[in-house]
Amino acid sequence: MDEFHVPADEIQTRINRLQKKMQDNNLDGMLIVQRVDLFYFSGTAQNGLLYVPAEGDPILFIKKYMPRALKESSIKEIVDLRSIRDIPAIIMDFYGYLPESLGLEFDVLPVSDFNFYQTVLKAKRYLDGSTFILETRMIKSAWEIEQMEKTAEISGKTFEYMRSVIRPGLTEMELAGLSETFARRLGHGAYLNARNYQTRAYPWHILSGKNGGMVGFLDAPASGAGTSVAFPSGAGNKQLLAGEPVMVDLGTVLNGYHTDETRMFAIGNMPDRAMKACQASIEIHDKVLEHVKPGVVVSELFNLSVSEAGALGYAREYLGPEGYKVTFIGHGIGLELTEHPVIARDRDYVLEPGMIFSLEPKMVFENEFSAGIESVFLVTETGYRMISRVPVEIFIC
Amino acid sequence: MDEFHVPADEIQTRINRLQKKMQDNNLDGMLIVQRVDLFYFSGTAQNGLLYVPAEGDPILFIKKYMPRALKESSIKEIVDLRSIRDIPAIIMDFYGYLPESLGLEFDVLPVSDFNFYQTVLKAKRYLDGSTFILETRMIKSAWEIEQMEKTAEISGKTFEYMRSVIRPGLTEMELAGLSETFARRLGHGAYLNARNYQTRAYPWHILSGKNGGMVGFLDAPASGAGTSVAFPSGAGNKQLLAGEPVMVDLGTVLNGYHTDETRMFAIGNMPDRAMKACQASIEIHDKVLEHVKPGVVVSELFNLSVSEAGALGYAREYLGPEGYKVTFIGHGIGLELTEHPVIARDRDYVLEPGMIFSLEPKMVFENEFSAGIESVFLVTETGYRMISRVPVEIFIC
Numbered sequence: 001m002d003e004f005h006v007p008a009d010e011i012q013t014r015i016n017r018l019q020k021k022m023q024d025n026n027l028d029g030m031l032i033v034q035r036v037d038l039f040y041f042s043g044t045a046q047n048g049l050l051y052v053p054a055e056g057d058p059i060l061f062i063k064k065y066m067p068r069a070l071k072e073s074s075i076k077e078i079v080d081l082r083s084i085r086d087i088p089a090i091i092m093d094f095y096g097y098l099p100e101s102l103g104l105e106f107d108v109l110p111v112s113d114f115n116f117y118q119t120v121l122k123a124k125r126y127l128d129g130s131t132f133i134l135e136t137r138m139i140k141s142a143w144e145i146e147q148m149e150k151t152a153e154i155s156g157k158t159f160e161y162m163r164s165v166i167r168p169g170l171t172e173m174e175l176a177g178l179s180e181t182f183a184r185r186l187g188h189g190a191y192l193n194a195r196n197y198q199t200r201a202y203p204w205h206i207l208s209g210k211n212g213g214m215v216g217f218l219d220a221p222a223s224g225a226g227t228s229v230a231f232p233s234g235a236g237n238k239q240l241l242a243g244e245p246v247m248v249d250l251g252t253v254l255n256g257y258h259t260d261e262t263r264m265f266a267i268g269n270m271p272d273r274a275m276k277a278c279q280a281s282i283e284i285h286d287k288v289l290e291h292v293k294p295g296v297v298v299s300e301l302f303n304l305s306v307s308e309a310g311a312l313g314y315a316r317e318y319l320g321p322e323g324y325k326v327t328f329i330g331h332g333i334g335l336e337l338t339e340h341p342v343i344a345r346d347r348d349y350v351l352e353p354g355m356i357f358s359l360e361p362k363m364v365f366e367n368e369f370s371a372g373i374e375s376v377f378l379v380t381e382t383g384y385r386m387i388s389r390v391p392v393e394i395f396i397c
Numbered sequence: 398m399d400e401f402h403v404p405a406d407e408i409q410t411r412i413n414r415l416q417k418k419m420q421d422n423n424l425d426g427m428l429i430v431q432r433v434d435l436f437y438f439s440g441t442a443q444n445g446l447l448y449v450p451a452e453g454d455p456i457l458f459i460k461k462y463m464p465r466a467l468k469e470s471s472i473k474e475i476v477d478l479r480s481i482r483d484i485p486a487i488i489m490d491f492y493g494y495l496p497e498s499l500g501l502e503f504d505v506l507p508v509s510d511f512n513f514y515q516t517v518l519k520a521k522r523y524l525d526g527s528t529f530i531l532e533t534r535m536i537k538s539a540w541e542i543e544q545m546e547k548t549a550e551i552s553g554k555t556f557e558y559m560r561s562v563i564r565p566g567l568t569e570m571e572l573a574g575l576s577e578t579f580a581r582r583l584g585h586g587a588y589l590n591a592r593n594y595q596t597r598a599y600p601w602h603i604l605s606g607k608n609g610g611m612v613g614f615l616d617a618p619a620s621g622a623g624t625s626v627a628f629p630s631g632a633g634n635k636q637l638l639a640g641e642p643v644m645v646d647l648g649t650v651l652n653g654y655h656t657d658e659t660r661m662f663a664i665g666n667m668p669d670r671a672m673k674a675c676q677a678s679i680e681i682h683d684k685v686l687e688h689v690k691p692g693v694v695v696s697e698l699f700n701l702s703v704s705e706a707g708a709l710g711y712a713r714e715y716l717g718p719e720g721y722k723v724t725f726i727g728h729g730i731g732l733e734l735t736e737h738p739v740i741a742r743d744r745d746y747v748l749e750p751g752m753i754f755s756l757e758p759k760m761v762f763e764n765e766f767s768a769g770i771e772s773v774f775l776v777t778e779t780g781y782r783m784i785s786r787v788p789v790e791i792f793i794c
Contacts, residue, residue: 004625035595045629047595047614065613065620065721072626104508108594111503111511112525128509173581181574187634189624190570191599197505198432198444202588216462217444223462227586228401229469230653230732232442237584256627324462335627 004255006043008074010143014041014136015058021132022054022103029053029091029099030129031121034108036193036335037133039256044072048081051091059094061087088122098122103129108195138332138340139354145378147257148334148356148387152376155252155259156389158183163397168242168267172211172235173227176204179250189253193336201337203251206235209244212370219328221320221362222247222370242267245274247362247370248395256335260358261388262374265395277363277371278394280312284361285373285392288329292377292384296351298343305329305361317363317371330359333376355379356387401652403440405471407540411438411533412455418529419451419500426450426496427526428484428518431505433590433732434530436653441469445478448488456491458484485519495519500526505592535729535737536751542775544654545731545753545784549773552649552656553786555580560794565639565664569608569632570624573601576647586650590733598734600648602659603632606641609767616725618717618759619644619767639664642671644759644767645792653732657755658785659771662792674760674768675791677709681758682770682789685726689774689781693748695740702726702758714760714768727756730773752776753784 018041022030032038032050039045041052046069048062061081062069070078079090092098102121104114106128118126140148161182166175180203184190194201207214207224216223218233225236240246249262264270264278287308288301309318319325327346332339333356341349343357355378362372375388415438419427429435429447436442438449443466445459458478459466467475476487489495499518501511503525515523537545558579563572577600581587591598604611604621613620615630622633637643646659661667661675684705685698706715716722724743729736730753738746740754752775759769772785 004627006626033595035597039627043626045614045627063614064616068613068629072629106508106512109508110594111501111506111508112527114508115503130509171582173585173587174578176587177574177578177581181571181578184570184574185568187624188570189628190573190601191597191628193597197507197594198430200432200588200590204587216465217442217460219461227584228652229403229440230401230436230442231586231588231650232465232469253628255625 005072007143010141011041011043011074013141015052017136018052018132019054021136025132026101027054027103027127027129028101030103030132032105032133034105036195037105040137040335042073042075044069046072050075051087053095053099056095059090084117085120088120100124101127103127103132105130105133108197134340137334139352140334140356141354144257144334145356147255148259148376151252151254151257151259152387152389154183154186154188154254155250155261157186158250158252159261159263159390159395162248162265163395166240166265166267166397168240170240171237172206172208172240173204173237175240176206176235180204183252187254192251192253192258194338195336201251202234204235205249206246207370208238208240208246209369210367211236211238212245212247213364213366213368215320215324215364215366219326221326221364221372240267243269243271245270245278245369245371247372249374251337258333258335258337259376259388260333260337260374261376261390262360262372263390263395264371264373265397267397270394270396274369274371275394277314277317277365280309280314281361281363281372282392283312284308285359288359288361289377289384292351292379293382294351294353294379298341298347298349298351299345301343302329302345309361314363317365319362320364321366329361330357332357351379353379353381402469404540407538408438408440408471410538412449414533415449415529416451418533422529423498424451424500424524424526425498427500427529429502429530431502434502437534437732439470439472441466443469446484447472448484450492450496453492456487481514482517485517498522498524500524500529502527502530505594531737534731536749537731537753538751541654541731542753544652545656545773548649548651548654548656549784549786551580551583551585551651552647552658554583555647555649556658556660556787559645559662560792563637563662563664563794565637567637568634569603569605569637570601570634572637573603573632577601580649584651589648589650589655591735592733598648599631601632602646603643604767605635605637605643606766607764608633608635609642609644610761610763610765612717612721612761612763616723618723618761618769637664640666640668642667642675642766642768644769646771648734655730655732655734656773656785657730657734657771658773658787659757659769660787660792661768661770662794664794667791667793671766671768672791674711674714674762677706677711678758678760678769679789680709681705682756685756685758686774686781689748689776690779691748691750691776695738695744695746695748696742698740699726699742706758711760714762716759717761718763726758727754729754748776750776750778
């Protein structure tokens with residue numbers, strides 16, 4: 001594998017887009033600390049902070065480890081930081097003034113860190129800057145689209161590989177292990193980034209037979225069994241059986257860019273009722289895609305999918321059992337597994353070229369099985385393009 | 398594997414111990430939201446919040462999913478929660494009063510969540526309750542010690558398995574995949590819990606040859622290469638070679654309880670210089686253990702290890718290269734990979750029976766290799782007991 005770096009012009013464009021939003025919202029400066037955001041705006045995921053003024057060049061403060069940060073980042077001003085307390089003096093030196101209003105990532109920054117920052121950073125007002133960051137990251141560049149296509153290639157090969165290794169007697173977790181080992185050989189980074197502190201993202205959401213019918217704490221139609229009450233979601237220790245529907249929902253990551261894809265598998269044969277539900281999921285999926293193009297409000301896509309599921313006779317099972325239905329059918333994806341825009345009932349994001357999202361119409365037959373599909377799509381100037389390379393079919397192995 | 402549950406008397410004892418600390422610190426109530434803390438104090442990791450008053454029974458609020466929470470938790474009062482806004486009224490109903498001072502987990506709770514909680518929870522004062530939680534969790538019960546011994550058994554078998562599969566040409570990541578697949582078959586849950594929002598814990602810290610000599614952003618002697626600049630630590634895509642030192646640092650988790658263990662491997666033979674460094678690490682490790690018993694301040698253990706490393710001629714390499722040395726030699730471990738007490742230069746925790754910690758004296762030969770060892774120990778009434786089952790030796794395969 002070639003050495004991977006984020007190009008300097010990518011970084012500059014991202015900073016410019018963020019600064020535009022800051023100017024429009026009268027924010028004087030942003031201090032970016034979360035590791036994925038830092039990587040997005042600086043090209044390095046070393047331990048540090050990025051100060052972005054509303055205008056002018058940013059400063060990258062590196063706590064550890066300077067030699068790697070210098071090699072990885074195209075930011076011009078990179079400073080070796082001994083203490084967070086030194087930041088205001090360095091900003092003052094460089095720009096001649098301190099920001100009155102300072103944006104921080106309130107959606108991830110813990111209260112205790114914020115309390116400490118407030119004692120040392122000397123801004124007059126602290127504001128939540130996370131939306132500006134997330135809305136900048138929401139629109140992918142041509143270079144980013146290329147990265148996601150490379151991830152999709154690995155994921156496509158991994159699904160093919162699973163066809164050859166799936167067999168009765170493997171546990172869900174073991175099947176996950178085999179497929180991850182295969183994907184890692186191709187560059188899969190194994191760790192999925194989740195933004196929310198309560199979310200534990202993992203690439204092993206494999207729910208076989210009745211485990212697919214288990215609702216749980218996840219904001220997903222089904223949670224599965226998990227390995228224990230301490231981790232009650234995703235693949236568990238149940239062995240796969242021939243003739244049961246197996247939902248395989250895989251996250252794959254290459255150079256920080258994720259894909260998230262689901263296919264239904266069965267060993268030998270898929271029971272008729274499950275087969276029909278799987279096919280209906282694909283019909284819903286195709287119906288939604290007919291409407292994907294710039295200008296469409298994401299909630300319309302959600303509503304459309306619900307109508308279609310109803311028309312096909314799956315109102316009861318669609319998106320989970322009554323009382324526990326999820327209110328989304330997909331989500332933006334990129335450097336984190338779940339990004340803006342979430343394709344949800346209560347979201348008014350309007351599709352724009354460069355958005356990349358997963359589409360995942362799923363059904364839960366409680367205590368019986370799950371059915372569904374998930375692929376990743378790019379919004380283009382005129383419609384959409386499929387980023388995923390996995391065939392849109394039911395995998396009977 | 399048997400169905401795993403946290404016994405009711407465990408939960409009651411934990412609540413009692415937390416309440417004692419709350420009473421000693423004049424805290425009227427705690428609202429526990431972080432998923433691992435919630436699991437520790439309630440026995441369920443479903444989506445919810447636990448309210449613990451300074452005296453009396455707690456209330457478990459469940460957002461999703463009630464049927465599993467009811468089955469998993471021994472908390473008597475479990476309430477189906479529609480909205481966080483309903484919490485004060487439910488507390489008022491149950492206890493007849495609202496807490497004036499309310500503890501929250503400031504070390505993990507994001508600012509935006511806290512801002513929202515403040516608008517609805519109606520306490521007069523909000524305080525950081527995380528230390529009370531972490532210091533309760535720091536002392537393990539006999540039942541918890543048993544759980545960690547079960548995890549250690551799986552880890553021990555996994556290290557043995559690695560002896561048989563390690564071979565030249567495997568990438569670091571692929572070796573990690575093979576060992577994780579093996580461990581998952583035995584119940585390994587694969588996901589390691591890290592508390593800090595900036596920490597991405599993973600079970601594949603395998604650093605071969607010169608990758609072991611790579612310092613990086615991690616608060617660890619060496620970070621390794623990682624798979625890309627987007628994830629610049631841990632195993633990477635480098636192929637293993639015969640005759641190079643390979644540091645294998647594995648995290649294993651069963652039913653939520655972690656182990657963290659390191660052994661040095663070499664295929665064929667270990668170079669003499671590396672072999673001597675590995676042996677010296679074991680000598681430092683043994684020297685520290687001679688002093689492990691109740692009443693000892695953890696910083697003394699740290700200082701002792703530094704003296705011993707110096708006496709053995711490894712002052713330069715011990716704990717990382719000059720300017721980048723870490724200031725700890727181990728850490729508490731349990732439901733999270735890193736817990737109290739950290740065995741660090743600047744910590745004054747006094748060892749108590751029931752503390753469980755990893756001990757990891759490590760050395761970095763910059764740009765060449767890492768050497769070291771790590772096992773997990775329990776502090777007993779009179780000294781210590783090794784929880785780890787991995788032989789204390791250098792694995793020449």
